[in-house]
Amino acid sequence: xxxxxxxxxxxxxxxxxxxxxxxxxxxxxxxxxxxxxxxxxxxxxxxxxxxxxxxxxxxxxxxxxxxxxxxxxxxxxxxxxxxxxxxxxxxxxxxxxxxxxxxxxxxxxxxxxxxxxxxxxxxxxxxxxxxxxxxx
Amino acid sequence: xxxxxxxxxxxxxxxxxxxxxxxxxxxxxxxxxxxxxxxxxxxxxxxxxxxxxxxxxxxxxxxxxxxxxxxxxxxxxxxxxxxxxxxxxxxxxxxxxxxxxxxxxxxxxxxxxxxxxxxxxxxxxxxxxxxxxxxxxxxxxxxxxx
Numbered sequence: 001x002x003x004x005x006x007x008x009x010x011x012x013x014x015x016x017x018x019x020x021x022x023x024x025x026x027x028x029x030x031x032x033x034x035x036x037x038x039x040x041x042x043x044x045x046x047x048x049x050x051x052x053x054x055x056x057x058x059x060x061x062x063x064x065x066x067x068x069x070x071x072x073x074x075x076x077x078x079x080x081x082x083x084x085x086x087x088x089x090x091x092x093x094x095x096x097x098x099x100x101x102x103x104x105x106x107x108x109x110x111x112x113x114x115x116x117x118x119x120x121x122x123x124x125x126x127x128x129x130x131x132x133x134x135x136x
Numbered sequence: 137x138x139x140x141x142x143x144x145x146x147x148x149x150x151x152x153x154x155x156x157x158x159x160x161x162x163x164x165x166x167x168x169x170x171x172x173x174x175x176x177x178x179x180x181x182x183x184x185x186x187x188x189x190x191x192x193x194x195x196x197x198x199x200x201x202x203x204x205x206x207x208x209x210x211x212x213x214x215x216x217x218x219x220x221x222x223x224x225x226x227x228x229x230x231x232x233x234x235x236x237x238x239x240x241x242x243x244x245x246x247x248x249x250x251x252x253x254x255x256x257x258x259x260x261x262x263x264x265x266x267x268x269x270x271x272x273x274x275x276x277x278x279x280x281x282x
Binding site: 084 | 149150151152180181182183184185186187188190191192194196197198199200222225227228229230231232233234235236244247259261262263265
């Protein structure tokens with residue numbers, strides 16, 4: 001696997017610097033756990049974002065970056081008190097850097113039961129080609 | 137009835153601050169842990185909230201079939217178990233595998249006044265919400281002053 005084909009997360013410091021810059025996400029941000037795999041046609045990501053509905057999800061891509069953000073919405077009575085909590089935020093955010101052979105414009109996104117699946121295809125001319133070795 | 141999200145955040149922030157204060161006072165290691173408590177990072181992450189009438193448990197368990205959950209209540213213990221299958225793509229190269237896969241089981245200790253006979257569970261957007269009614273006798277009652 002060459003370096004160019006690697007899909008890598010940004011350095012944490014870079015992302016955090018951005019987050020504290022905006023007032024909205026100055027609090028805690030959840031980093032959704034991800035599975036990332038590559039096959040001949042492209043790269044697939046699965047991200048766990050429980051509590052996020054389609055309306056509260058944002059997937060943004062530019063040439064180099066993929067950013068996923070979402071907000072948890074839970075119906076909850078006003079008078080509710082927290083007895084115990086392991087999830088301390090309602091905002092998810094995570095970014096990945098992309099590489100040149102991918103086509104982020106053609107990203108397909110699918111959200112089901114709190115799992116976001118993203119499929120980023122490779123440019124067809126850059127897909128690995130299988131070379132047959134002939135016996136002479 | 138929909139509490140605002142900011143409200144929810146501040147609620148848990150407050151709890152976290154309290155927790156930190158307690159940690160500082162007694163030191164992490166000296167404080168006795170609940171006999172059924174688990175280490176952080178156990179799947180699925182769980183929040184518990186309470187009102188005067190109900191206790192609500194939120195399990196952040198995405199990508200599961202709602203029929204696959206096994207939920208039972210024994211007095212004030214809530215047991216939730218299930219299995220999350222994450223099939224591997226055979227012809228793919230994996231770079232990251234951070235998501236939880238496999239069997240899970242959690243036991244959550246609830247306040248003692250929950251009614252084990254009146255429990256509802258629903259699954260939406262990957263969160264399993266279990267609502268338990270509190271017993272009538274235990275609810276605070278408003279007393280009219282004549």
